[in-house]
Amino acid sequence: xxxxxxxxxxxxxxxxxxxxxxxxxxxxxxxxxxxxxxxxxxxxxxxxxxxxxxxxxxxxxxxxxxxxxxxxxxxxxxxxxxxxxxxxxxxxxxxxxxxxxxxxxxxxxxxxxxxxxxxxxxxxxxxxxxxxxxxxxxxxxxxxxxxxxxxxxxxxxxxxxxxxxxxxxxxxxxxxxxxxxxxxxxxxxxxxxxxxxxxxxxxxxxxxxxxxxxxxxxxxxxxxxxxxxxxxxxx
Ligand SMILES: [Cu+2]
Numbered sequence: 001x002x003x004x005x006x007x008x009x010x011x012x013x014x015x016x017x018x019x020x021x022x023x024x025x026x027x028x029x030x031x032x033x034x035x036x037x038x039x040x041x042x043x044x045x046x047x048x049x050x051x052x053x054x055x056x057x058x059x060x061x062x063x064x065x066x067x068x069x070x071x072x073x074x075x076x077x078x079x080x081x082x083x084x085x086x087x088x089x090x091x092x093x094x095x096x097x098x099x100x101x102x103x104x105x106x107x108x109x110x111x112x113x114x115x116x117x118x119x120x121x122x123x124x125x126x127x128x129x130x131x132x133x134x135x136x137x138x139x140x141x142x143x144x145x146x147x148x149x150x151x152x153x154x155x156x157x158x159x160x161x162x163x164x165x166x167x168x169x170x171x172x173x174x175x176x177x178x179x180x181x182x183x184x185x186x187x188x189x190x191x192x193x194x195x196x197x198x199x200x201x202x203x204x205x206x207x208x209x210x211x212x213x214x215x216x217x218x219x220x221x222x223x224x225x226x227x228x229x230x231x232x233x234x235x
Pocket of ligand 1: 081
């Protein structure tokens with residue numbers, strides 16, 4: 001009875017609200033976000049362009065957000081958690097693998113539908129393993145059109161630590177040699193801001209190229225570059 005009531009309520013909201021839709025395919029790609037190529041996880045937002053970091057979701061308060069996620073990682077399951085969204089009455093949309101949903105298996109899809117309930121600048125991220133350290137995250141913005149500050153200029157900045165190994169390999173190194181924490185290897189090699197940085201500042205002119213896993217060029221990012229790297233302890 002309770003379940004029926006909850007579903008009914010959600011159906012009423014669905015029928016009245018504006019819907020914002022996304023259709024994502026998650027891929028491996030080779031990318032040099034700081035000038036050094038290695039395998040990352042990228043999202044194709046239904047336009048053939050690989051995004052690193054993920055595409056930004058924008059919705060207004062109480063819109064319905066629909067994201068169809070196709071998992072094209074051939075040997076990893078995944079799920080997406082919508083950080084900051086309360087998922088009231090629909091916990092199965094929270095995207096926490098093995099807790100609120102079965103992970104999305106390789107070459108399978110999942111259709112997330114939820115209410116943009118909480119105003120603010122949030123983020124979404126993979127909620128399995130270490131995938132978000134390989135780039136599987138992005139920004140989720142819920143605007144309030146009645147906010148007195150709505151319409152003022154805004155600047156979006158994402159920051160993440162970055163290493164030159166696939167994250168699970170980095171994790172393996174840290175857990176196999178826990179004393180490495182004290183010798184700097186847990187310290188990131190680059191500070192990626194909005195998906196870009198330069199590990200070697202002398203390579204500031206080198207283009208940022210996104211390649212698919214077979215090496216074909218997918219995307220070239222604009223070269224509004226910064227150089228915020230450092231090289232701790234020769235890790
Ligand atoms: Cu989170």
